[in-house]
Amino acid sequence: MTATAVTRGGTPWTPQYVEAIDPKVCIGCGRCYKVCPRDVLTLEDRGDDEVDDDWDDEDAKAMMVVKNAMDCIGCGACGRTCPKDCFSFVTA
Numbered sequence: 001m002t003a004t005a006v007t008r009g010g011t012p013w014t015p016q017y018v019e020a021i022d023p024k025v026c027i028g029c030g031r032c033y034k035v036c037p038r039d040v041l042t043l044e045d046r047g048d049d050e051v052d053d054d055w056d057d058e059d060a061k062a063m064m065v066v067k068n069a070m071d072c073i074g075c076g077a078c079g080r081t082c083p084k085d086c087f088s089f090v091t092a
């Protein structure tokens with residue numbers, strides 16, 4: 001069964017819950033973190049293991065990860081603000 005919510009006006013909508021963030025694409029810009037209303041995301045330093053030989057973006061020393069997936073309300077704001085299209089979503 002797919003969870004369906006309603007707007008205040010009664011229009012149905014289907015929440016899209018965050019599933020994953022692509023670590024190979026994320027530039028650690030923090031946009032998604034700023035818009036998330038539920039503290040689902042957190043910025044992590046990239047360890048040396050994460051920086052492979054073909055990684056050439058010197059600015060991307062950190063990446064966003066999903067910290068509290070079960071707190072996500074499926075608003076989709078993180079995905080809409082991401083400049084690199086890192087997010088994948090699932091319905092419940």
Ligand code: SF4
Nearest residue numbers: 036072073075076078
């Ligand atoms: S879908 Fe909404 S609540 Fe869930 S992680 Fe993205 S911004 Fe946060």
Ligand code: SF4
Nearest residue numbers: 026027029030032082
């Ligand atoms: S908005 Fe996208 S690129 Fe920026 S930190 Fe979030 S996932 Fe990474």
